[in-house]
Amino acid sequence: MSGHQVTVISGATVVTMDQERHEYPVGHVVVDGGRVRSVSPGPYVGTRDDVEVIDATGCVVTPGLVNTHHHLYQWATRGYAVDATLFEWLTELYPIWGNLDEDIIRRAGAAAIGQLARSGCTTVMDHHYVFPRDGGDLLGAEIAAAAEVGVRFFATRGSMDLGESDGGLPPDHVVESIDEILRGTAAAIDRHHDPSPDSLVRVGVAPCSPFSVTADLLREAAALARDRGVRLHTHVAETVDEEDFCRERFGQSPIDYMESLGWLGPDVWFAHGIHFDDNAIRTLARTGTGVAHCPSSNARLGAGICRTRDLLDAGVPVGLGVDGAASNEATSLLEEARHALLFARATGGPTALGVRQALEAATLGGARLLGWDDQIGSLEPGKQADIAVWRTDTMAHAGIADPVAGLVLGTPPPLELSLVAGRPLVRKGRLARVDEATLAAGAAEASTRIEHPPRVLPRV
Template sequence: MIVIEGCAVATVDAAGTEHADGHVVVSGDRIVAVGAGPYTGDESVTRVDGRGCLATPGLVNTHHHLYQWATRGYAQQEILFGWLTELYPVWARIDAGIVHAASAAGLAQLALSGCTTSTDHHYVFPRDGGDVLAASIDAAATVGLRFHPTRGSMDLSAKDGGLPPDAVVEDTDAALAATKAAIDRFHDRSPGAMVRIAVAPCSPFSVSPRLMREAAELARAEGVRLHTHLAETVEEESYCREAHGCTPVEYADSLGWLGDDVWLAHAVHLDPPAVARLGATGTGVAHCPSSNGRLGAGIAPVRDLLDAGVPVGLGVDGAASQEAGQLGAELRQALYLARLRGGPAALSARESLALGTMGGARCLGRADDLGSLEPGKLADVALWDLGGLGHAGIDDPVAALVLGPAAPLRLLLVGGRAVVQHGVLSTVDEASLATGLARAAKELR
């Protein structure tokens, strides 16, 4: 067993339980005890000195494009559509080697920022690129993170009224067949699963209505979750009104794309009826504050979504539109953007932490196993070191984590396994990852 003690504990359970001086006990891949004061049980345990630290659930990243780690820094002053137009031809040249290097680097950066579970929305499958989905899954296993990759797809090219060029789209039937094959090959339905697959056609402007509709039918027949981009920009809203005669949320609704098995990336441009509809259907939202800022897309109505009962998690988004790639920093970004939109009471530090933990677990359908520190849940634990200069003098440890500078990790456990110790990756060599990523980026350039 592992006992973390002497630390502040923010459980993020339904009651918001916190301990100023507490402990977390892990046995195998599960949490077996959480409480105040020192642990008084069996002495034959591995003890972790948590003094000066805050223990929280591991963070959950609900939206990413890991292959984009090899294309950071492009199209620096473009809106989404211009950014995509510049990058689609570059992404058409990715292959399994590039995807593995980019995914490993991106997942390692996520781990160093407190993330224990990440999704990945991969929708570019070059014909000669090899098994790029398997490459990302292998990278996650190497780094040691819990992984929810989605099998994305695009079948609506520019010649058919969409945005992407022919080189990066698939035949509709082929995309559906490949999605089914990915579920059969990789999806783990066990409670402690390290890999689960979701179905994820890319967006209204890159996917035909048929693919959207049949992908939803496939996901529900297989009992897996659904994910797509929606309502990210004003240009997308104009596209949907012109092409389909309705808003993005109305369009998704008409195709069976709202429900408690769906989470949507961005959801920035929503009118009150759309917010209410997401709440009524239990549809989740992956809020990506830094990416939305980088592309000038706008500020998602997070307070309104939470008040409507919408599950809201945090997403880093693809590293080509969020070059830092850190999930811990999104706690602060989410709070700042919510307050820019709705004032200083729009989001608290604890609500922001909940977005990054339990909110993300709800989006991914893992609320029974992840998102809070409670006995019986998976031992995905972040132990943040708040003892340094950057956090000195902030009496509230949750406020120190959210409002202060990026906190180093004394320990990051995924299923009870140490992935980060004293701010250093335990599973992979960071310098080797950086070398491999630089080589992949150079190859694409």
């Protein structure tokens, strides 16, 4: 699978997620030059010497999964505060996160991205908002980690400027001034953002949350993003505590507060969105603002269950997010599709979310949130060849009547192959471009160093 050779994935059930939602019980996908050339029913028939045919009999082919909310650095702090509320969890972890540096980010980020890739994820979004002084180029480190593993990457330059001394939640030593944040964000866009059709890296603007940033920062961040033509992201309506904070401090609900600051629109998506009332959902729909649903993290922190069915019925764009590994140690994007379906049905009945709707949220829905749906999220001629090939003829899945139901409701099947722009990312369940043992060792080192950073002796 190199050079200009044409690659054909043949004999699988193909789930396209195209406009007509075509599915082929037996079909094939032709990949040429990093893009999908065609998607057709039936096995591939051809004799050209420059065509590599991959026999995918017994597999299901889908678009590569798209993660829309994550914190890669948290791979270094898994297993902390396991029985805590969100605010308790943050209070315990903020001081530890204050020890982040480039090396920790690179090691932890590579392992986290690798695990996401092994769960079928081909596009990784990250929300990095902790920038300790003297930590180095943290955003550059995670972008390098993404390139090493081989995923498509949407980096957001996050920020916090409301520390404890000003009534915020984070300790003062992990917040920045507005001027520092705006300079750092503009520099990240200038250095890393690639808006071209073949882009592997894009950058967005992402102040952390209403309880860790000021209104001035939110206004100026929105203005910067729109001036540079990039997207906006933050946490909103994750907990009842946040609702209380906004009403006590600003006299408004979280969604009304964000609207007053210019933070709604088709270029904006919010993480979590659990505690939206009917008026808030109508406002999101009216403005085209999206929601990254993170069911496993929400459950791990006891934050609540997103009103997914109501959001979709109103026309709100919905994608899925794994969220940081410190609140979702499993870090499996395919599991998020399953949990999104189960939680929706647990609260809304058996028709609250279908298996294909859950898979759509994990693919095309996520691409739409990132503003990348013209290139990824479905298998269509001309789109990027970001593809997942799932083996469904093993004991766990053989004989399941509906292969999409097997994929979403069953145990996550082995990932036979995944491609990003036509290049292998995973082969037979293993990362294709990096050594997994090396990533594991790096992750262990990062976890040790963030808890016990090397002592810096004073200069004499």
